[in-house]
Amino acid sequence: MIMATAAESKPMLENQRAAMRLRPTGDVSLPGWAFPADVVAWVQLLTDRDICKVGKEKIYEGYTETAFRYVFPYNQQYLDKQEHLQNLITILPSGKRENDEKLLHNTEAGLISYTRCQTMEEEIAKRHFDVDLFVWPRDDGTGTFAVVQTWPVEINATFQATFEQVEIADADAEHFHRTAMDEFKTSMRKLFKLQANEDVEVMSVKRESENNELVYVGEGDALMAVLRISEDIRKSLMITSLTEPDGLECQWTCEGRTGSHAWKMDLKKEYCLYLKQGWDTMACVKPKEHFDWDSRLKGEGKAFCMSGNGNKMLPYVMDLDRFAPEAYPWLLKSAGFVWACAVLTVLLRWSGSALSWDWVNNLAVLWVAIGTAGLYALRADFSAMKWCIVPWLQKVKKLPGMQCPVWFHVFLMVQLFGTFLQVVTIQSNAWFMVTAVQHSDAMLDMWGYLWAKSVFGFLPEGAWKAFTPKLVAILLWVLSTTQLILPLMSSAPFPGSARSTFPTRNAHGARVTESAQIIIKQERQGQQEDETELLEKGTGNERAFEPESFYFDFSTCWSKLVKGGLGLWGFHARSAHIVKVLQIGRLHVDSVTRAQRHFPILHSGFMRSSNSKKAWNPPLRDGSCDPLGNSRSSPDAMGAVSFSSCFASLLCI
Numbered sequence: 001m002i003m004a005t006a007a008e009s010k011p012m013l014e015n016q017r018a019a020m021r022l023r024p025t026g027d028v029s030l031p032g033w034a035f036p037a038d039v040v041a042w043v044q045l046l047t048d049r050d051i052c053k054v055g056k057e058k059i060y061e062g063y064t065e066t067a068f069r070y071v072f073p074y075n076q077q078y079l080d081k082q083e084h085l086q087n088l089i090t091i092l093p094s095g096k097r098e099n100d101e102k103l104l105h106n107t108e109a110g111l112i113s114y115t116r117c118q119t120m121e122e123e124i125a126k127r128h129f130d131v132d133l134f135v136w137p138r139d140d141g142t143g144t145f146a147v148v149q150t151w152p153v154e155i156n157a158t159f160q161a162t163f164e165q166v167e168i169a170d171a172d173a174e175h176f177h178r179t180a181m182d183e184f185k186t187s188m189r190k191l192f193k194l195q196a197n198e199d200v201e202v203m204s205v206k207r208e209s210e211n212n213e214l215v216y217v218g219e220g221d222a223l224m225a226v227l228r229i230s231e232d233i234r235k236s237l238m239i240t241s242l243t244e245p246d247g248l249e250c251q252w253t254c255e256g257r258t259g260s261h262a263w264k265m266d267l268k269k270e271y272c273l274y275l276k277q278g279w280d281t282m283a284c285v286k287p288k289e290h291f292d293w294d295s296r297l298k299g300e301g302k303a304f305c306m307s308g309n310g311n312k313m314l315p316y317v318m319d320l321d322r323f324a325p326e327a328y329p330w331l332l333k334s335a336g337f338v339w340a341c342a343v344l345t346v347l348l349r350w351s352g353s354a355l356s357w358d359w360v361n362n363l364a365v366l367w368v369a370i371g372t373a374g375l376y377a378l379r380a381d382f383s384a385m386k387w388c389i390v391p392w393l394q395k396v397k398k399l400p401g402m403q404c405p406v407w408f409h410v411f412l413m414v415q416l417f418g419t420f421l422q423v424v425t426i427q428s429n430a431w432f433m434v435t436a437v438q439h440s441d442a443m444l445d446m447w448g449y450l451w452a453k454s455v456f457g458f459l460p461e462g463a464w465k466a467f468t469p470k471l472v473a474i475l476l477w478v479l480s481t482t483q484l485i486l487p488l489m490s491s492a493p494f495p496g497s498a499r500s501t502f503p504t505r506n507a508h509g510a511r512v513t514e515s516a517q518i519i520i521k522q523e524r525q526g527q528q529e530d531e532t533e534l535l536e537k538g539t540g541n542e543r544a545f546e547p548e549s550f551y552f553d554f555s556t557c558w559s560k561l562v563k564g565g566l567g568l569w570g571f572h573a574r575s576a577h578i579v580k581v582l583q584i585g586r587l588h589v590d591s592v593t594r595a596q597r598h599f600p601i602l603h604s605g606f607m608r609s610s611n612s613k614k615a616w617n618p619p620l621r622d623g624s625c626d627p628l629g630n631s632r633s634s635p636d637a638m639g640a641v642s643f644s645s646c647f648a649s650l651l652c653i
Contacts, residue, residue: 028393030408039323039390041507045518046316046547050225052516057218057226058301063274064210065295068175069163070184071203073110073155078103078192085192090151091131095124096264103191104152111188112153115204116293117180120147133190148187158279163205176204215274215297217288220246220265221548223273226304231312237275237283244317245548252282267548318391322502322550327384332492334380338423339484341373342430349434361438366431374423381419382412387504433477440470489561493554502550510545520545 078085082105090098103109125135125145134148153159166172185200194200216223216233227234227242238251240260247264263285265271272291276284345365352360359365393399399411406414448464451457509521519542 028397028399028408030389030393034408034412035386035390038505038507039318039387041510042318042322042504043315043390045507045510045512046318047228047313048512049516049518050228050316052512052514053222053225054229055303056222056516057216057303059304060215060217060297060301061299062210062212063215063291063295063297065208066175067207067209067294068115069205069207070113070115070176070181071110071153071155071163071205072112072184072188072200073203074188074192075107075109075155076105079105081193086130086133088150088152088191089131089134090149091128091134091147092149093118093120093124093147095120095127098151108154108156110153110155111150113148113150113180113184114293115176115180117177117183118147118149120145134187136186146183146186148183150184150187162209162278163207166204166206175206209278211274211277212298213275213277215272217270217272217297217301219270220267223265223271223285224248224267228314228316230304237273238281239283242314242317245319248283248285250283252280254280315394317394318547319550320388320391320395322547323387323391323504325501326387326504330380330384334377334384335484335488337376337380338373338426339481341369342426345369345427346430346434349431353438361435366427369431370424370427373427374420377419377423378416381416385415429477429480433473436473437470440468440473443469486558488557490556490558492556494556494560502547503545518545518547519543 082103085103087100088103088111089100092098120135122137122143122145125137125147128135134150135145138144138146166176181202181204185202188194188200188202189196189198214236216226218226224242224244224246227239227248233239238253239248240251241249243249243262243264246267247262249260249262252259252261261282263283265285270288272286272288272295274284276282348365349360399406399408444465447469448461451459451464452461503520506520511519513519521541
């Protein structure tokens with residue numbers, strides 16, 4: 001890799017742009033008819049935007065660091081209390097959690113923290129119910145919340161050789177804040193259940209080091225763009241994969257051991273990305289303001305470009321949610337058509353039998369219904385799949401089949417064949433129900449004998465005369481229709497609640513400016529007013545568009561019922577919007593389990609909630625800590641709404 005100005009890198013980037021057009025789905029080869037041109041146009045547009053971001057970040061030739069920390073070497077002092085102590089929660093001022101684990105109690109156990117005060121916003125603090133040991137309102141009249149970000153450290157010979165103990169920390173008030181020490185001690189007293197006036201022996205330490213590895217400084221989105229474009233940078237930082245759109249996973253090594261660590265970034269916040277060396281070696285992502293507390297960059301920041309043919313560009317991994325609205329109508333129409341064929345078959349046989357039309361009970365009628373419904377279901381399934389297969393393949397990177405990669409044509413045939421089999425099941429169930437009703441009276445004696453000799457023989461003989469084959473068949477078929485009704489209630493938008501859609505068909509006329517802004521032409525009519533939230537004002541019919549700000553959410557009939565029910569009981573329910581994430585596969589399932597096992601088109605939705613579950617990330621072993629909170633919190637369990645039984649069930653019950 002060489003450093004250069006953005007202008008000097010332009011020819012190389014143009015070559016990379018040309019190569020990128022051939023690889024919208026990574027290493028998987030798809031025929032041109034398998035996806036719409038609009039999808040690939042968005043892949044290229046987002047890649048062009050990444051290329052235009054080259055030069056926005058700066059590369060420095062290393063840094064010098066003087067890290068200042070407070071350390072509490074508790075060792076085995078509280079071993080007798082370990083069963084009664086709360087887990088150590090490393091929480092950031094942003095509210096993100098890095099870990100939630102039991103405290104260690106050994107000869108090397110200790111906790112380490114920053115020497116500067118950190119503050120959490122009141123709104124964020126009130127969302128967490130189990131962090132009182134580390135977050136609390138200050139009593140200084142400012143109305144702010146103190147947050148103590150502490151993490152484990154091994155106080156051994158390596159630590160002693162790396163850190164220098166500062167005997168009189170008060171003499172360096174610039175780096176060792178007295179209030180920060182008091183808050184750290186308060187947190188330790190709470191954590192280890194000590195008396196309020198009990199003293200806690202805290203060490204003040206510092207570490208001086210120099211790192212000559214390159215440091216990449218820029219906003220999160222610019223750094224992610226650089227990592228997509230340059231394979232050389234990914235290798236030099238030991239980055240194994242990118243977790244789009246705002247994260248990465250890297251490998252760490254420590255004394256012969258190895259593992260992986262995940263990082264997340266705020267795309268609009270400035271960070272430093274570098275290879276950390278010391279107790280362990282790994283890529284590190286740190287907010288620029290935190291980096292400046294301890295470190296000084298070396299040299300002058302320069303832009304970068306790629307040289308040689310070793311740089312393998314990665315496509316911007318698109319969110320399936322952006323193309324879901326294009327597939328959504330196909331799924332609804334297909335479900336409606338297949339079930340309409342089943343219902344019409346039932347009505348035809350019942351009315352035809354009443355009119356003595358013998359032909360309505362001929363199996364040819366069933367095959368006509370299966371053929372008609374099956375052909376439409378296959379067309380709808382493939383039409384929906386076309387909009388989703390490119391972003392889906394960008395995530396999974398291979399076509400799964402029989403636990404191994406397969407060719408696209410084989411994958412397509414298997415998925416469509418599965419769809420057709422489920423259509424056969426739906427129509428056959430309806431046919432069987434009518435047949436059972438027609439022959440119920442003739443089978444009553446055999447029905448009663450069968451159940452009398454079964455494990456249910458203890459029931460009165462009259463029970464089987466009331467509980468007839470006809471009644472059972474009708475009840476079971478009506479019950480099966482709930483696999484259509486419930487998913488529709490939990491997935492179909494409530495009238496008037498759907499938000500504006502992603503401009504999927506506007507990529508061809510779009511362009512990327514030198515400032516890396518996407519400009520689209522508004523050609524579609526009847527756009528909703530709230531689309532101004534996504535489109536900034538421009539000139540004429542052109543607007544600036546930021547894909548990352550897009551989300552497609554809506555209320556459903558089920559969420560309205562839940563909200564109304566909670567309201568009747570006196571609970572305040574937040575607006576329940578369903579966020580739809582579309583995954584590709586075939587439209588078949590007769591249970592959620594089968595849906596998840598056979599690669600169906602699944603929609604996983606969650607009701608938004610301010611509460612989050614605990615998330616964990618391992619602490620770094622040299623006393624440093626992930627400053628970002630790299631685990632995304634899970635949605636509130638009580639708010640989860642499964643779309644797995646949604647579209648997967650629409651064609652298949």
